[in-house]
Amino acid sequence: MQWYGQALAKALNKEIDFDTDVLVVTLHTATYVPNRATHVYVSDLAAELATGLGYTVGGAVMTGKTIVTTAANSWGTSRANSTTYALGDVVRPAAGNGFLYRATNAGTSGATIPVYPTVVGQTVVDGGITWENVGTVITVLDFNDPLWAAPVSFTGMRYAVLSDRTPGTAATQPLLGYTDFTTDQSGAGGEFKIVLSAQGALHIFTP
Numbered sequence: 001m002q003w004y005g006q007a008l009a010k011a012l013n014k015e016i017d018f019d020t021d022v023l024v025v026t027l028h029t030a031t032y033v034p035n036r037a038t039h040v041y042v043s044d045l046a047a048e049l050a051t052g053l054g055y056t057v058g059g060a061v062m063t064g065k066t067i068v069t070t071a072a073n074s075w076g077t078s079r080a081n082s083t084t085y086a087l088g089d090v091v092r093p094a095a096g097n098g099f100l101y102r103a104t105n106a107g108t109s110g111a112t113i114p115v116y117p118t119v120v121g122q123t124v125v126d127g128g129i130t131w132e133n134v135g136t137v138i139t140v141l142d143f144n145d146p147l148w149a150a151p152v153s154f155t156g157m158r159y160a161v162l163s164d165r166t167p168g169t170a171a172t173q174p175l176l177g178y179t180d181f182t183t184d185q186s187g188a189g190g191e192f193k194i195v196l197s198a199q200g201a202l203h204i205f206t207p
Helices: 007-012
Strands: 023-028 066-071 100-103 123-126 129-135 137-142 157-164 175-185 202-206
Touching: 007 175, 100 202, 129 137, 129 202
Parallel strands: none
Antiparallel strands: 023 157, 066 137, 100 129, 123 129, 137 202, 157 175
């Protein structure tokens, strides 16, 4: 998932409590276009799927929420040669250097170890991937994969949006993050599950 631009500020302002608030994922058509800079609250959303065909307006409540902070050299995924990585994947060097690196694109790493930059924000090209130095510590926010029980046959879903529904109204319920599936997704009659990254739903990096 990608963060909405003001989500962290809302958390620091005590508008979001990831552990205890009711967080939901709603599904939206391509008519809604996320704006990370200006979309802040649920009232900024549009084009949620209608109730029916396995979906209910208001989305699915997230369970199994966790927050885990890890130092770079203890991160579980080390970069490997000639390996496919997805956009946003985070790695550490196999011989830890105290920094983490995030893939700025999907691709395959090179056949030799790159020269890792040790300044936050700097990048290195590694075969078909560009790695960005993102800092020394990662905090992972995660929850169980969003699931809609069978039978699901809705069509035209393009975005999944994570929001906090505990505050009183749509105008005060903060948006946290969203996933763009790039093409419309549909149910096929069984259950519909959004499989989150094995590295967690949302990341916070500390330089």
